[in-house]
Amino acid sequence: MLIQEKQQSNIAQDYSLSETAYSFGYSLRLKYASFMQDTTNWLANNCSELLSVDTPKILSLGCGRGIFDIEFIKIIQQYKTDLYFTGLDFSATDLDRFRENISNLDSKAQSAVTLKYKKFEQSTDLGERYDLVTMIHFLHSFDDVIPVIKNALKHLSPGGKLLIIQSSEQGIFELKNKFLDILPNQKFQSSDRVKTLLQAENIKYSADMIDTCFDVSIMQAMSLDTLLLMSFCFTNDLSILDTKQQDKIRKAFLCYAKVQKDGSHIIYEPMEAIICYAE
Numbered sequence: 472m473l474i475q476e477k478q479q480s481n482i483a484q485d486y487s488l489s490e491t492a493y494s495f496g497y498s499l500r501l502k503y504a505s506f507m508q509d510t511t512n513w514l515a516n517n518c519s520e521l522l523s524v525d526t527p528k529i530l531s532l533g534c535g536r537g538i539f540d541i542e543f544i545k546i547i548q549q550y551k552t553d554l555y556f557t558g559l560d561f562s563a564t565d566l567d568r569f570r571e572n573i574s575n576l577d578s579k580a581q582s583a584v585t586l587k588y589k590k591f592e593q594s595t596d597l598g599e600r601y602d603l604v605t606m607i608h609f610l611h612s613f614d615d616v617i618p619v620i621k622n623a624l625k626h627l628s629p630g631g632k633l634l635i636i637q638s639s640e641q642g643i644f645e646l647k648n649k650f651l652d653i654l655p656n657q658k659f660q661s662s663d664r665v666k667t668l669l670q671a672e673n674i675k676y677s678a679d680m681i682d683t684c685f686d687v688s689i690m691q692a693m694s695l696d697t698l699l700l701m702s703f704c705f706t707n708d709l710s711i712l713d714t715k716q717q718d719k720i721r722k723a724f725l726c727y728a729k730v731q732k733d734g735s736h737i738i739y740e741p742m743e744a745i746i747c748y749a750e
Contacts, residue, residue: 486655486707490564496703499689499696501538506683506742510607510636511542513681513744518546521603521632521746526553530601530626532591533609534558537569540605544580554583557599561590593618600628607636610660617668620747624674627749635745637662642685642740643704646727653716654707662743669747676747685738687724697721 488496501507514521522529527547531540540558547554560566566586573581589595604623610616623633638644640661647659662678669676690697693714701720702709709717728736 486711488702488706488708490562492699492702492708494564496699499700500703503687503689503700504683504685504740506681506685506740507538509681509683510539510742511546513679514539514543515546517679517744518543518550521634522547522551523630524602525551526555527551527602528555528599528628529557530597530599530604531556531558532604532606532623534560534569534586535562535565537572539607540569541572541575543605544576544584548577548580554580556584557597557601558584558586559589559591559597560586561588563588591619591622593622595622597626599626600631601626602628602631603634604631605634605636607634608638610635610637610665613660616660616665617672620665620669620674621672624747624749629749631749633747633749635662635665635747636681636742637665637745639663639680639741639743642738646723647705649723650705650720653712654705662745665745666743669745674747676745678746679744681742681744683740683742685740686735687728687738688735690721690724691736693718693721 529547534540537558540556544554544556558566558569560569566588569586573584576584604626606620606623610619613619620633620635627633638659638661640663644659644661647654666676666678687700689700698709698717701717701724705720709720712720724738725736728738731737
């Protein structure tokens, strides 16, 4: 089965997503959600505020295949003559795809991009300072986000900014909470939680809402794409569940969604752009 590229264990069920399932699920998420375009629009509208120096140095943490970064670099080029961009990720496959996608940039921008196979943690020291550090959908994999955020702040140049873009507690987050009893992999750091932690640490920040939506009309019928999409959203391999449980989750998506005049089922899932400032 496509989703299960792992050996079954008699001791404990493995709900983790294979790399193939994650990749296909992510592609479907991008196809049916508006957050890619909405985030790009927000970056375009706020680029001059984020980058005030003439030749900015930018660090993208968890850059993945570069779907956000490449669009952001194109936006920056409209404002700046030169830039330096460094992308970090610990998925070699995603970095390879980023390198392929760089062909969408002009030669000058391509030469400004450096990609590094590295995991950014609370003790990571890159030996560089940056005018902007970005964490776009990056913090969900951490149990304790503050040490990572503090380390990112240490990598800022004077006057630099840390941009965190994270989903709020509306949308998929609420759906996940309905199935905590049957799904083990439920790590999720919402923007609301991040702001609460920043306030507790007296870290200065500002926040701006980004309205996004997710068309789950495909889930009106069970299919492999539906299963992959649900699995990606819940970060669990739902093929392990029996068909009755799978269908319960599928119907939960549809019940949570708002039915539009054209019959589509839309989930509203706002994100927040949180900007932290160098001390």
